[in-house]
Amino acid sequence: MQPDSSRLPEMPPVVLGEALTEQSYLRLREAILQRRLPAGARLSVPAVARRLGVSRSPAREAIARIAAEGLATFVPRKGAVVARITAADLLEIYELREVLEGLAARLAAERIAADGLAGLRALLDRHRAAVEDGDVARHMELDQAFHRALRHAAGNRRLLEPLDRLQAQVRIAMDTTHRSPGGMPQALAEHEEILAALRDHDAVRAEAVARAHIIRLRQSIASSGDVPAGGAGSSRGGAR
Amino acid sequence: MQPDSSRLPEMPPVVLGEALTEQSYLRLREAILQRRLPAGARLSVPAVARRLGVSRSPAREAIARIAAEGLATFVPRKGAVVARITAADLLEIYELREVLEGLAARLAAERIAADGLAGLRALLDRHRAAVEDGDVARHMELDQAFHRALRHAAGNRRLLEPLDRLQAQVRIAMDTTHRSPGGMPQALAEHEEILAALRDHDAVRAEAVARAHIIRLRQSIASSGDVPAGGAGSSRGGAR
DNA sequence: GGTGATTGAATTGCATGCATCATGTAGCCG
DNA sequence: CGGCTACATGATGCATGCAATTCAATCACC
Numbered sequence: 186m187q188p189d190s191s192r193l194p195e196m197p198p199v200v201l202g203e204a205l206t207e208q209s210y211l212r213l214r215e216a217i218l219q220r221r222l223p224a225g226a227r228l229s230v231p232a233v234a235r236r237l238g239v240s241r242s243p244a245r246e247a248i249a250r251i252a253a254e255g256l257a258t259f260v261p262r263k264g265a266v267v268a269r270i271t272a273a274d275l276l277e278i279y280e281l282r283e284v285l286e287g288l289a290a291r292l293a294a295e296r297i298a299a300d301g302l303a304g305l306r307a308l309l310d311r312h313r314a315a316v317e318d319g320d321v322a323r324h325m326e327l328d329q330a331f332h333r334a335l336r337h338a339a340g341n342r343r344l345l346e347p348l349d350r351l352q353a354q355v356r357i358a359m360d361t362t363h364r365s366p367g368g369m370p371q372a373l374a375e376h377e378e379i380l381a382a383l384r385d386h387d388a389v390r391a392e393a394v395a396r397a398h399i400i401r402l403r404q405s406i407a408s409s410g411d412v413p414a415g416g417a418g419s420s421r422g423g424a425r
Numbered sequence: 426m427q428p429d430s431s432r433l434p435e436m437p438p439v440v441l442g443e444a445l446t447e448q449s450y451l452r453l454r455e456a457i458l459q460r461r462l463p464a465g466a467r468l469s470v471p472a473v474a475r476r477l478g479v480s481r482s483p484a485r486e487a488i489a490r491i492a493a494e495g496l497a498t499f500v501p502r503k504g505a506v507v508a509r510i511t512a513a514d515l516l517e518i519y520e521l522r523e524v525l526e527g528l529a530a531r532l533a534a535e536r537i538a539a540d541g542l543a544g545l546r547a548l549l550d551r552h553r554a555a556v557e558d559g560d561v562a563r564h565m566e567l568d569q570a571f572h573r574a575l576r577h578a579a580g581n582r583r584l585l586e587p588l589d590r591l592q593a594q595v596r597i598a599m600d601t602t603h604r605s606p607g608g609m610p611q612a613l614a615e616h617e618e619i620l621a622a623l624r625d626h627d628a629v630r631a632e633a634v635a636r637a638h639i640i641r642l643r644q645s646i647a648s649s650g651d652v653p654a655g656g657a658g659s660s661r662g663g664a665r
Numbered sequence: 666g667g668t669g670a671t672t673g674a675a676t677t678g679c680a681t682g683c684a685t686c687a688t689g690t691a692g693c694c695g
Numbered sequence: 696c697g698g699c700t701a702c703a704t705g706a707t708g709c710a711t712g713c714a715a716t717t718c719a720a721t722c723a724c725c
Binding site: 666667668669670671672673674675676677678679680681682683684685686687688689690691692693694695 | 696697698699700701702703704705706707708709710711712713714715716717718719720721722723724725
Binding site: 469470471472485503504 | 705
């Protein structure tokens with residue numbers, strides 16, 4: 186193993202005089218999601234503080250938030266390391282996402298108003314353009330934006346955080362799990378299906394198609410990235 | 426005038442020489458769940474530190490965890506206050522719990538082994554005894570224990586934290602929303618139904634009965650529950 | 666030359682100092 | 696007598712000091 190983790194990539198120092206902790210958290214999160222900090226990278230408090238040009242206090246809290254979010258894990262004696270999202274983790278994540286996105290779609294179908302529908306419509310139009318252009322990065326961005334808008338339309342605040350976290354974890358896993366470009370039109374079509382159900386305020390259908398959408402994503406991942414045959418079994422017990 | 430912030434209830438000082446932050450967190454959580462710290466109580470860092478006999482660092486982090494868990498909310502300029510779980514919040518919580526407990530039951534039905542079934546069986550036996558004795562406190566405790574065991578049997582680690590959090594939030598809401606004692610045998614019977622489905626490894630039925638169980642709880646709360654009405658008068662300190 | 670002990674660097678967790686800022690009160694002035 | 700202001704209190708956020716501990720690499724010794 187190479188101690189590649191010792192050198193953190195250059196991060197522009199935090200500038201805003203206010204909310205150093207928040208800024209540090211956002212910078213750190215961004216670095217992780219963009220994979221400038223790869224899975225397994227160690228996040229020591231002094232190192233992060235140095236890189237960000239802040240003292241240890243905000244660095245420490247930023248790291249704590251990152252860990253609480255599931256983007257890093259605390260190793261007992263080593264501090265925090267950027268989470269390694271394995272195929273088994275993705276299975277767990279998609280099991281959860283299935284029911285949560287389904288719930289979001291159901292609630293949104295019951296509650297969404299005209300402006301909410303218009304917003305989703307606009308997103309899908311831009312998404313379609315991106316897919317037609319074969320713009321993978323933009324596709325992923327708009328795909329996530331759609332799901333984000335969907336859960337916001339659900340009107341259940343407690344639904345936001347778990348889904349945000351899962352989505353972030355999926356993003357840092359995208360490293361190993363290749364994005365199949367062929368799946369882009371399929372995802373778009375399924376989003377259209379969800380939107381259609383929302384427009385009809387058909388809660389049952391919205392939940393069903395949303396769940397089917399996630400199930401398909403899980404399967405496409407399970408088939409491309411091979412899962413160790415154990416599944417998401419209990420690897421480790423213990424409370425947090 | 427008396428500084429009301431010092432009115433935090435007596436908490437035995439943290440004793441263990443290790444993990445002051447963890448101990449502080451647990452003590453604080455316990456105090457909140459037992460309603461020794463009522464909803465709306467302010468959790469200022471110095472006050473908590475004083476009460477627990479620790480310095481501000483562990484107190485600060487403990488409060489941060491409590492807030493991240495949804496047991497307290499950060500008010501921009503006032504610090505953290507113990508969360509006020511309204512009837513509307515409970516609605517949100519049960520919307521989420523419905524799908525999460527359903528997922529837990531489904532996964533558990535697929536994966537649970539003999540010892541897991543035996544553990545749940547033992548819990549239900551004790552639960553039955555408590556219900557027959559009319560022991561409400563023990564009923565609630567075992568009710569929660571059953572759900573906790575169920576989600577552990579699901580074998581999805583990412584499912585644990587959201588459900589733990591929701592359950593904790595429900596507990597601090599139990600202040601205002603009283604559980605109808607008549608519901609005890611009903612809850613027990615539904616848990617038996619879930620267990621039966623698990624024993625048959627009938628995932629579909631397990632999910633269905635678990636969801637039905639939560640839906641019923643939500644309805645029983647919605648019918649007995651009061652209006653959220655924010656009219657809770659903040660007790661103003663005595664003028665003289 | 667191989668193995669083991671020692672020193673060293675770095676990290677964590679905790680404690681504490683300090684400036685800024687909001688809050689609430691008391692007193693003063695119109 | 697009421698409204699406004701200045702002050703005292705206390706909280707937050709950030710910076711930094713300090714001891715204990717861990718991990719590693721070097722160096723001495725067999």
